[in-house]
Amino acid sequence: MFSKLIYRNAKRSRKENLIYFTTLVTAIASFYIILSLGRQDVIIFLKEFESDSIDKLLALMPIVYLFALFLLFFLILFANQYQLNRRSKEFGLYLMLGMRKERLVLQLLAEGLITSILALIGGILVGGFLAEIISLTVSKLVGQGIIGHQISLSVGAIFFTIIGFLFIQFIALVILGRRLFNQEVHQLLNDQMDKKQDMGHVKSNIFHILAGSILLGAAYWIVLYRFMDFGGLLLFVALGLGSLGTILFMRGFGKLLGLLASLSERKSTKGLHTFTLRQFQENVANRSTSVAVTSILITLSIILITNGASTIMSFESVSTRSSSIYDFTVNGDNQKVEQFLTSEKMAPYVEDLNLLEIGRMKYQDEGAEDDLPVSLVDWSKLREQLIMALPSNYKEQVLSGEMQGYTISSENPEALNLFGALEIDATKPYLIPESSYNGLLETIGEKPLNLHSDEIALYFNPDFMPKDNLESMPVLDNILEKAAKEGQSLMSINDQAIYIHPSIPMRGLVADRSVEITSAFIVPDHMFEQLLNTENYRSYWNFRIPQKIQEQQGLMKPMMEARDLLKSSGFKFESYLQNFGRKLFYVVAGSYTILYMGFLFLIIACTVLALQFLTQMRQTRQRYLTLSMLGAKRNQMKKSMHRQVLLTFLLPISLACVSGAVGIKAMISFVIIHIEDKALLYPIAFTVACIVIVILVIYGVAVARSAEHEIDKLRWKPNID
Amino acid sequence: MKISDKLLRVQEVYKTYGEEQSETVALKGITFDVFPGEFLGIMGPSGSGKTTLLNCIATIIKPTSGRVFLNGKNISAFDSKDLAEYRGSRIGYLFQDFALLDNLTGQENILLPLSIHGMDFAKARAKLDELADFLEIADILNKFPSQMSGGQKQRVAAARCLISEPDIVLADEPTGALDTRSARILMNKLEGINRSSGRTILMVSHDPNATSFCSRILFIQDGVIFHELRRKHDESREKFYERILQLMAQLGGGSANVL
Numbered sequence: 001m002f003s004k005l006i007y008r009n010a011k012r013s014r015k016e017n018l019i020y021f022t023t024l025v026t027a028i029a030s031f032y033i034i035l036s037l038g039r040q041d042v043i044i045f046l047k048e049f050e051s052d053s054i055d056k057l058l059a060l061m062p063i064v065y066l067f068a069l070f071l072l073f074f075l076i077l078f079a080n081q082y083q084l085n086r087r088s089k090e091f092g093l094y095l096m097l098g099m100r101k102e103r104l105v106l107q108l109l110a111e112g113l114i115t116s117i118l119a120l121i122g123g124i125l126v127g128g129f130l131a132e133i134i135s136l137t138v139s140k141l142v143g144q145g146i147i148g149h150q151i152s153l154s155v156g157a158i159f160f161t162i163i164g165f166l167f168i169q170f171i172a173l174v175i176l177g178r179r180l181f182n183q184e185v186h187q188l189l190n191d192q193m194d195k196k197q198d199m200g201h202v203k204s205n206i207f208h209i210l211a212g213s214i215l216l217g218a219a220y221w222i223v224l225y226r227f228m229d230f231g232g233l234l235l236f237v238a239l240g241l242g243s244l245g246t247i248l249f250m251r252g253f254g255k256l257l258g259l260l261a262s263l264s265e266r267k268s269t270k271g272l273h274t275f276t277l278r279q280f281q282e283n284v285a286n287r288s289t290s291v292a293v294t295s296i297l298i299t300l301s302i303i304l305i306t307n308g309a310s311t312i313m314s315f316e317s318v319s320t321r322s323s324s325i326y327d328f329t330v331n332g333d334n335q336k337v338e339q340f341l342t343s344e345k346m347a348p349y350v351e352d353l354n355l356l357e358i359g360r361m362k363y364q365d366e367g368a369e370d371d372l373p374v375s376l377v378d379w380s381k382l383r384e385q386l387i388m389a390l391p392s393n394y395k396e397q398v399l400s401g402e403m404q405g406y407t408i409s410s411e412n413p414e415a416l417n418l419f420g421a422l423e424i425d426a427t428k429p430y431l432i433p434e435s436s437y438n439g440l441l442e443t444i445g446e447k448p449l450n451l452h453s454d455e456i457a458l459y460f461n462p463d464f465m466p467k468d469n470l471e472s473m474p475v476l477d478n479i480l481e482k483a484a485k486e487g488q489s490l491m492s493i494n495d496q497a498i499y500i501h502p503s504i505p506m507r508g509l510v511a512d513r514s515v516e517i518t519s520a521f522i523v524p525d526h527m528f529e530q531l532l533n534t535e536n537y538r539s540y541w542n543f544r545i546p547q548k549i550q551e552q553q554g555l556m557k558p559m560m561e562a563r564d565l566l567k568s569s570g571f572k573f574e575s576y577l578q579n580f581g582r583k584l585f586y587v588v589a590g591s592y593t594i595l596y597m598g599f600l601f602l603i604i605a606c607t608v609l610a611l612q613f614l615t616q617m618r619q620t621r622q623r624y625l626t627l628s629m630l631g632a633k634r635n636q637m638k639k640s641m642h643r644q645v646l647l648t649f650l651l652p653i654s655l656a657c658v659s660g661a662v663g664i665k666a667m668i669s670f671v672i673i674h675i676e677d678k679a680l681l682y683p684i685a686f687t688v689a690c691i692v693i694v695i696l697v698i699y700g701v702a703v704a705r706s707a708e709h710e711i712d713k714l715r716w717k718p719n720i721d
Numbered sequence: 722m723k724i725s726d727k728l729l730r731v732q733e734v735y736k737t738y739g740e741e742q743s744e745t746v747a748l749k750g751i752t753f754d755v756f757p758g759e760f761l762g763i764m765g766p767s768g769s770g771k772t773t774l775l776n777c778i779a780t781i782i783k784p785t786s787g788r789v790f791l792n793g794k795n796i797s798a799f800d801s802k803d804l805a806e807y808r809g810s811r812i813g814y815l816f817q818d819f820a821l822l823d824n825l826t827g828q829e830n831i832l833l834p835l836s837i838h839g840m841d842f843a844k845a846r847a848k849l850d851e852l853a854d855f856l857e858i859a860d861i862l863n864k865f866p867s868q869m870s871g872g873q874k875q876r877v878a879a880a881r882c883l884i885s886e887p888d889i890v891l892a893d894e895p896t897g898a899l900d901t902r903s904a905r906i907l908m909n910k911l912e913g914i915n916r917s918s919g920r921t922i923l924m925v926s927h928d929p930n931a932t933s934f935c936s937r938i939l940f941i942q943d944g945v946i947f948h949e950l951r952r953k954h955d956e957s958r959e960k961f962y963e964r965i966l967q968l969m970a971q972l973g974g975g976s977a978n979v980l
Binding site for chain 2: 274282622626
């Protein structure tokens with residue numbers, strides 16, 4: 001009998017309260033998603049190359065999991081509280097019929113367990129499905145077909161999801177059960193909302209709003225103008241001020257709404273206008289703190305989702321393989337490596353094999369130890385020309401000696417980057433023999449250089465000096481062309497006049513990062529031997545996977561095979577996969593947790609708003625009955641209720657939009673969010689906004705539907721309409 | 722007298738609950754009329770069917786058979802749309818538990834029927850002031866129900882029911898939740914309204930004190946009207962009260978063994 005009651009009650013609460021059940025399922029699904037991260041295609045793929053970083057990321061996951069557990073605990077607590085409030089009359093009745101309180105609490109726990117088990121089944125299915133979709137989408141989106149797909153079902157994740165969820169569900173029910181235990185039967189039987197209408201004084205309300213606005217203003221100011229002061233500590237101050245400001249603002253606002261209701265006399269006889277406003281006011285004023293908290297959560301989720309989305313966007317620009325051409329770089333004894341790479345088993349994987357030699361130029365009189373070493377290079381004329389080519393504001397800084405350091409970035413004008421790179425490197429430049437670079441040019445189908453004996457070419461590493469066009473440098477060419485016309489030499493090495501070759505196509509010198517230089521001089525082979533400081537000579541064998549194999553098998557498979565062969569050879573080597581994997585790692589690590597948190601916050605905020613509204617609706621259903629007795633039609637009441645839902649959601653969202661916009665603006669101006677491709681900005685921003693809005697709308701509609709259902713159920717007296 | 726002279730005409734109203742074996746007949750063919758300007762009381766013990774009768778008149782429940790005419794219109798045959806038109810505008814209700822919305826101020830509660838029916842507030846202003854003065858609630862109009870006493874709440878509820886100038890006021894045990902003093906004040910006010918503006922009131926109660934304010938009382942038991950008392954033209958309330966008590970005593974301490 002007892003077990004039948006438990007089973008039936010559990011069934012009824014699932015049926016009657018879809019929002020409650022959906023909340024449980026959502027919580028479980030989000031646990032599963034975070035816990036099954038290790039089984040995602042991208043992560044499995046990255047483990048091969050960046051196992052250390054991935055391990056660090058995965059080690060972080062328990063913290064994210066605990067944090068999510070902590071947040072979702074409140075959600076579960078809130079959902080259960082709502083559910084129990086709904087049923088308090090029924091509990092009162094059980095007690096009236098002589099059920100002992102211990103037994104009632106026990107029954108609640110048993111009901112909770114049944115509901116939890118069903119929610120777990122649903123949640124894990126949903127979570128598994130979502131994780132699968134995320135896994136597939138991410139590997140298709142960023143993996144460019146390199147990453148293969150595996151089913152991501154994870155037993156460990158399921159296990160911890162179950163443990164974690166049952167734990168918080170149990171704690172929540174125990175807390176609520178205790179509260180129930182301490183309540184009088186009378187309180188349970190009469191669950192009316194009998195709070196006094198605490199309207200406060202107009203003065204203190206205005207004070208709250210003013211204080212709230214000032215605090216918010218201060219927080220905005222800090223975020224916009226003092227973001228990075230004191231090592232970012234001020235950010236926490238801003239967060240605190242903003243939160244406090246939001247709470248005060250909501251408190252004052254809720255109560256002032258009453259003033260609005262009483263002021264608009266003209267409108268007061270327009271349908272249920274006054275009633276709608278008063279209901280909204282009650283909802284906000286009595287729960288101003290939780291409304292403020294939802295507003296803060298929505299703000300955070302807007303900022304986090306934007307940040308995550310921008311991280312994904314930045315990957316688009318890194319992953320295009322514009323400057324990197326080689327698939328493998330092998331390092332070791334030149335002859336042995338060459339022998340191995342041309343051996344029978346390796347040869348099918350090797351195309352465009354090229355030896356890259358590199359080293360630094362020596363100084364004058366290397367032997368003299370007392371004096372500072374003197375450079376062989378005199379590039380003062382080129383320097384002069386570059387300064388002339390700088391935009392005027394930079395030019396002044398350089399000439400007055402104000403400019404102390406150089407940053408090289410895609411935001412700078414080309415001349416400044418050139419100037420900076422040469423200022424750093426030109427006195428002791430890296431040298432690359434013409435033959436090495438010709439090999440590279442040949443690979444990309446360009447003509448070889450054919451340098452004169454007194455001619456060099458300048459190389460700038462496109463990885464460090466990002467630019468739109470890899471093929472030429474217009475500012476440099478301009479200077480060189482002018483000098484060529486005048487027959488002038490802009491540089492001398494070892495007192496010999498040197499002419500500079502017009503700019504050449506530039507590519508990455510190796511597959512990944514075994515050579516990390518900003519610039520180099522490409523010199524005729526004889527000059528390389530002559531000027532090289534043999535102490536830091538390095539050589540690398542670069543090659544590509546043959547196009548034919550790639551066309552047949554894709555890039556991934558032959559690359560893996562070649563990698564296995566190379567591993568067995570014992571040579572040091574690196575591959576493009578590492579390059580790609582590292583970039584991918586930053587994107588995945590950066591965006592996954594951030595987006596996860598963003599959506600989690602959003603869902604929590606929405607659920608809190610939804611449950612809060614429905615709780616109020618439930619507690620005040622008697623009012624709707626009275627309204628119907630006074631002649632209100634169902635449509636009128638539904639219209640009023642729809643407007644209440646709209647207002648309930650719009651208030652925290654409006655404030656969150658303002659705060660979120662300020663946060664995003666700050667992140668853009670402090671380059672935490674970096675948008676390379678401005679053209680992508682609007683579609684991505686639009687998509688993100690749409691996703692957020694769709695989630696909000698889904699919740700809004702769900703709430704409205706449940707509330708409509710409540711109105712339809714008003715059957716205390718028949719025939720009302 | 723023509724039907725149209727009678728404000729309310731209840732004809733052979735039957736109401737049964739449940740089906741077949743569990744069927745209970747709450748009203749067994751009740752017939753009576755209410756004339757304009759009348760203050761009619763309906764008395765009876767618990768379970769006598771008096772609230773069912775009131776609910777049938779109030780269009781809250783539909784009679785199983787029989788008809789209820791208000792101003793010559795058969796309101797028991799109305800569809801839901803017409804009913805909504807009648808509620809709150811042509812029919813005013815006074816409940817035992819006041820049924821005020823506790824998140825609305827007194828004034829907002831009073832004006833609620835007007836806004837529901839989309840009536841003009843400007844015209845109602847004078848009416849509101851008049852009612853507030855008469856019911857002595859002018860100084861609590863901006864208070865919320867939680868800040869009012871029971872008597873004040875019921876007078877605000879009375880103002881809400883009168884603001885739309887209904888044809889008839891239906892009161893269901895309006896003094897049931899009030900102390901003696903508040904009950905007397907309320908009944909005085911209702912009587913005053915009935916006398917001064919000729920508002921028709923139909924009140925259900927089992928309290929002889931309250932019904933002694935009426936001009937006519939119907940006694941109902943087990944679903945039938947079995948007696949009627951009329952207040953004589955110059956009879957004082959106290960006298961009428963004594964007659965009611967007398968009748969109740971004759972009927973055997975609350976009429977338990979009349980039938």
